[in-house]
Amino acid sequence: MLGQASMADRENQLCDRRPESRKRGYESTQGHPKATEKRPVLGDLTNNALNLNPAPGKTRKRKPEPAPKVGVVAEEKVNDEIGVNVAAVGVRAGSEELSIFSHASLIYQHLHSLEVEVKRRPLSNYMEKVQKDIKPVMREVLIDWLVEVAEEYKFVSDTLYLTVNYIDRYLSYHDLNRNKLQILGVSCMLIAAKFEEISPPHIEDFCYITDNTYTKEEVVDMERNVLKFLDFEMGNPxxxxxxxxxxxxxxxxxxxxxxxxxxxxxxxxxxxxxxxxxxxxxxxxxxxxxxxxxxxxxxxxxxxxxxxxxxxxxxxxxxxxxxxxxxxxxxxxxxxxxxxxxxxxxxxxxxxxxxxxxxxxxxxxxxxxxxx
Structure with missing residues (x-):
């Protein structure tokens, strides 16, 4: 049933993670195996049959997931770095009684323990306490624009949420001039896209969407600063x-x-x-x-x-x-x-x-x- 399909499945149906646009021209379609080719079983593989250099533009294909059983919530994929793979909870058909599997309860507890860690949270008053030149309305304009960017590149929503998390955390400890706010936004989205997307855009693409206001070197420098601040821990619930x-x-x-x-x-x-x-x-x-x-x-x-x-x-x-x-x-x-x-x-x-x-x-x- 449509109502029983997972949110992740619907999202993948709505959003092509490899958008076809002039900004993504670098994704080549050459080198894809023919549809009639049959994948050899493990026993048939030889050293000569192994291709360790994938063809340009080749991406991993996901195996189809089995349909969830009636009354049982399908297993959900969560952020890789969180350290869990499923979030299964069962609801008895025809009642509100919740049957929580032991691993599902531990997953939720683990996620909650991560989200309250100080290093993963922005300060609640960083605009008043830290920022001198940036106002809340400027942040609002930036995030609204990043929503458009995420739609243009057909990013999964996780990329957008992580981007905003990086921005708020960075601004919580770095006083930034308003003319640097946009480059912080695109740099954070670049990091999040590399973490979440199968085929993230190139740095040049992010320079292009800012009307080349910033150079590639400037974006790389800001990206480096943000990564150092995050201590390269990019995953976050x-x-x-x-x-x-x-x-x-x-x-x-x-x-x-x-x-x-x-x-x-x-x-x-x-x-x-x-x-x-x-x-x-x-x-x-x-x-x-x-x-x-x-x-x-x-x-x-x-x-x-x-x-x-x-x-x-x-x-x-x-x-x-x-x-x-x-x-x-x-x-x-x-x-x-x-x-x-x-x-x-x-x-x-x-x-x-x-x-x-x-x-x-x-x-x-x-x-x-x-x-x-």
């Missing part, structure tokens, strides 16, 4: 990491469209990237708040936070209140402040979730613990 896990738990029989719910969660999560104040919240809380608000918008007559979600995430409704209201405010003013994000999610491939009109208020009673 992001909002997207937690959304992939939690949206499976959040889907229930009341939902008309699971796909619309998934995209609405992603839309709200990307809106949070633009808001400097949201940097104070850890990714799991932002993901949980996006799920809370999405469920409220799509099912206003049901309590947005179930006992299952509370049990799995560890968050009670009142603990999410401040973050949920912040996302609600961002959604109400998205047409004027987050133009690139709104335009992106107005597309039919994202079910036009940006066009949804949220209620003007979230009832206070929904921030009380749900006893059901």
């Amino acid at each position: 992001t909002i997207k990491t937690f959304l992939r896990i939690l949206t499976r738990v959040a889907q229930d029989e009341h939902m008309v469209s699971h796909l619309q719910f998934d995209f609405l969660c992603c839309y709200l999560a990307e809106l949070s990237l633009l808001e400097y104040r949201c940097a104070q919240y850890i990714p799991s809380k932002l993901a949980a708040s996006a799920i809370f608000l999405s469920r409220f918008i799509l099912q206003p007559n049901f309590h947005p936070w179930s006992r299952v979600l509370q049990q799995y995430t560890g968050y009670k409704p009142f603990e999410l209140k401040e973050c949920v209201l912040a996302l609600h405010y961002l959604q109400l003013r998205a047409e004027t402040s987050a133009q690139a994000v709104s335009k992106k999610y107005m597309d039919h491939k994202f079910k036009c979730v940006a066009a949804l009109n949220p209620p003007s208020k979230v009832p206070a009673c929904y921030f009380e613990v749900n006893s059901e």
Whole structure:
């Protein structure tokens, strides 16, 4: 069923990770094996049959994943550097009872232990404490532009989330002049693309998208500075990491469209990237708040936070209140402040979730613990 497909699978269907554009002309199609060629079994391979120098433009192909069984959430792939491979949780068919496999519980605990590490988090007040020339509105303009860049190059969303994480962490400890903000943005996106994408753009491509405002050498220097600051630890749990896990738990029989719910969660999560104040919240809380608000918008007559979600995430409704209201405010003013994000999610491939009109208020009673 469409509703049971994983978010990662849908994302790969929507986004070609090897975009065909004039900026990607360096990807050659020569050297690909013919479709009729049969791959030899291991026993048939000889030293002469091994080709240790892959042809230009050759990329790895993913094996098709088996369809998930009814009532069981499929295993999800998470960030390689996080040190885990799956996030499996089981929900009994026809009930809200959550059956958490021992490894899934450990995965969530591990992700949470990583996201709260000081070295992985930006300062909540770095604009006031560290930056003298950069203002929150400048950061917002930069991130909105980077959303457009990510769409132009058809990056997976993980690249965008990591980019914003690098930017905020770097600005938390380096006073930067405003004329250096854009080069910081493209350098962070270059690093994130090298970490996440199969075929990341070249440095020249990032110079081109800035209208050659910066030279290749300047971008390389900034990239080196950011990598040294990160101590070359580029992996980090992001909002997207937690959304992939939690949206499976959040889907229930009341939902008309699971796909619309998934995209609405992603839309709200990307809106949070633009808001400097949201940097104070850890990714799991932002993901949980996006799920809370999405469920409220799509099912206003049901309590947005179930006992299952509370049990799995560890968050009670009142603990999410401040973050949920912040996302609600961002959604109400998205047409004027987050133009690139709104335009992106107005597309039919994202079910036009940006066009949804949220209620003007979230009832206070929904921030009380749900006893059901």
